[in-house]
Amino acid sequence: MINPKNKMELSNFLENLYQKLLSKKTKERSEQTILWIALGSFIIHLVMIGLLHFNIIAISEPSNLLKNPIAAIYTPFSFILVYEVYLLIYYLPKSTSTYISKQYEIIALIIIRRLFKDLSGLSLSFNWFNIKNDLQFTYDIVASVLLFYLIYLFHVQRTKVYRTIENSKKHDSRISKFINAKKWVATILVPILLVIAIYSFLNWSLGMFQSLETNAISFKNINNIFFEQFFNILIIADVILLLFSFFHTDEFHKVIRNSGFIISTILIRVSFSVSGIINNVLIVSAILFGLLMLLIHNKFEKHLANAAKENNEKNEIEE
Numbered sequence: 001m002i003n004p005k006n007k008m009e010l011s012n013f014l015e016n017l018y019q020k021l022l023s024k025k026t027k028e029r030s031e032q033t034i035l036w037i038a039l040g041s042f043i044i045h046l047v048m049i050g051l052l053h054f055n056i057i058a059i060s061e062p063s064n065l066l067k068n069p070i071a072a073i074y075t076p077f078s079f080i081l082v083y084e085v086y087l088l089i090y091y092l093p094k095s096t097s098t099y100i101s102k103q104y105e106i107i108a109l110i111i112i113r114r115l116f117k118d119l120s121g122l123s124l125s126f127n128w129f130n131i132k133n134d135l136q137f138t139y140d141i142v143a144s145v146l147l148f149y150l151i152y153l154f155h156v157q158r159t160k161v162y163r164t165i166e167n168s169k170k171h172d173s174r175i176s177k178f179i180n181a182k183k184w185v186a187t188i189l190v191p192i193l194l195v196i197a198i199y200s201f202l203n204w205s206l207g208m209f210q211s212l213e214t215n216a217i218s219f220k221n222i223n224n225i226f227f228e229q230f231f232n233i234l235i236i237a238d239v240i241l242l243l244f245s246f247f248h249t250d251e252f253h254k255v256i257r258n259s260g261f262i263i264s265t266i267l268i269r270v271s272f273s274v275s276g277i278i279n280n281v282l283i284v285s286a287i288l289f290g291l292l293m294l295l296i297h298n299k300f301e302k303h304l305a306n307a308a309k310e311n312n313e314k315n316e317i318e319e
Contacts, residue, residue, distance in 0.1 A: 034083040038076035045072040068120030077113040093182040097158035108147040143280040162305035178248035200226035231269040253300035260293030
């Protein structure tokens with residue numbers, strides 16, 4: 001059995017670590033740092049493209065990211081996406097629905113980033129629908145619009161509140177324990193994020209200066225770098241949080257909603273392993289599934305809130 005004093009010390013240590021890694025002040029500093037890094041990386045990328053264009057440096061069969069200035073937008077977008085992942089972790093202890101919405105925003109931004117990359121390689125011919133790159137660009141354009149609208153609907157649904165403050169106060173103790181569990185998970189995710197980000201960045205940087213043939217395996221799915229591994233970890237974190245949520249609530253509609261969110265995350269992860277229209281269909285389906293789960297959950301909440309209100313009115317009349 002854990003000594004109460006040791007338990008208190010561990011709790012204080014985790015809380016201090018959480019405040020250092022995920023406080024509002026840290027978030028603001030991280031935002032400023034990432035913006036400067038993104039700006040610097042954009043300029044460096046443009047300079048590299050210019051040096052190659054004027055034959056000042058030579059690379060045998062350089063990556064497509066070094067052939068067109070439009071592709072330079074891809075680099076700062078990648079750093080901004082890493083910051084979006086940090087925000088996802090930041091919102092994890094605060095709200096489950098906000099945390100999930102950040103996942104959806106990240107995958108939508110990944111598609112937008114992919115559009116910048118594809119723009120640099122468009123053929124612009126009458127055989128548009130016969131050219132793989134142009135066809136993928138079309139899929140991504142349609143998918144980005146659909147995702148933007150679905151995410152808007154998700155935001156609308158997640159801001160709806162039906163339970164009264166009085167009802168929520170009944171579970172304050174259990175909610176506090178669940179929030180602490182989410183803080184621990186979030187704190188652990190931050191160093192994992194940093195390690196994967198640094199490793200992915202080094203791998204990506206080396207890949208840009210290698211020929212397409214020698215780097216075909218590691219650089220084939222550049223859009224998946226970092227995010228494929230991180231979403232694997234997110235699935236594990238989500239399952240852990242689902243198990244912890246049973247200590248907080250056993251309400252059927254909440255358990256189904258949280259389980260549905262995990263399925264949605266898994267679908268997003270699976271989308272990284274396929275390409276073409278299947279990739280877009282999986283991503284859209286994942287967000288649509290999460291939206292429907294939240295929509296039905298809110299109908300449950302509304303029904304329970306109305307039932308509680310009617311019961312209170314009935315009791316007041318009887319008194």
